[in-house]
Amino acid sequence: MSRWQPNARERLEQAAMELYGERGFEQTTVAAIAERAGLTERTFFRHYADKREVLFSGSVALQDLFTGALAGAPDTAAPIDAMAAALDTVGEFFRDRRPYALRRQAVVTSNPNLRERELIKLASLSAALAAALHDRGVREPAASLVAEAGIAVFKIAFERWLDDPDERELTYFVRESLVELRAATAAG
Amino acid sequence: MSRWQPNARERLEQAAMELYGERGFEQTTVAAIAERAGLTERTFFRHYADKREVLFSGSVALQDLFTGALAGAPDTAAPIDAMAAALDTVGEFFRDRRPYALRRQAVVTSNPNLRERELIKLASLSAALAAALHDRGVREPAASLVAEAGIAVFKIAFERWLDDPDERELTYFVRESLVELRAATAAG
């Protein structure tokens, strides 16, 4: 038998989500999270750089999925169409994850520090998408603009998806937002 | 004669900019900023909510300028054209501010905490722009999408403006980026 229980990171993440939800982010000490996970405060900081990061372990997976889908689009696809395909893939990914996303979003949006962290994760994602577009031969500033546009569509579609009482799929809102963006920029 | 020197906030901001530039953000203590400004640490926190905020006092002015310009566009202008007009106004605003913007951006981009703060200021600006578009009768999700697109254009144009060895004006890059965005979203 092992000296310690396995899955330390998972336990820390679950304890953090619970406590941030119960008492709020500011009112939760790292010591309390560690205690609920059966670990010490020092060990928390070995797994996560700070108190916010514990809610963002999934962001690398999202980034890999997103950039992979973008790179996997047909070479002949225009940048915006490759982005549309990648957005569809990401929409699929969240198909069964709405309950968790709802709980998590409630915690994140209720605290400015967590919102800041979320925004920098999206900025990192945007930079990765721009790099993937460079690999497709897209030049600046088009690559960065299409990347930012994709992130904007994703952000707004994601919000609307979580708010939707009819529980339509994320893919629906992603497509809706992309159509709206194209219409809005084409006008005038 | 007054009991204290006037312009405490200005002195704190200048001291902070200097020290963040000289030693870096992390290596600068709030006590050191306060000391250079001839004040105490406690007084620093009476003027600024935290160590980062001292670099962002100008963000409300930018937000007011941006939303005011958007609201001031002709009623007949399409949302994207109103945004284009507002972006031009903002471009003008920075005409003589490149030297300061360069110094400040060097400090902000060199520290993740400051980048996070900058991103949440831009998110707040985006929300204000979306609200101004609502006032113009634009509905969701178009309002938020055009707002986000405007911020994306501003961000990318701003970067390119600061990097430009030819020192062309911000307005030039704003227009360039907007044209590129329209071309990219129209394709396909």
Next chain:
DNA sequence: CGAGCGATGTCAGTTGCTGTCATCAAACGT
């Protein structure tokens, strides 16, 4: 001229976060 206000100072306390060293089970090499 006295009362209250407002900006600052002083001080103690909590908490996020880091450096350093110790511990000990498991994997590894011989």
Next chain:
DNA sequence: ACGTTTGATGACAGCAACTGACATCGCTCG
């Protein structure tokens, strides 16, 4: 089979960000 190394954790000390409570004292207003 046995010593060694490794890797995750604990224990502890310490710094700096931030907060609450109370004191100070010029200035303004009546």
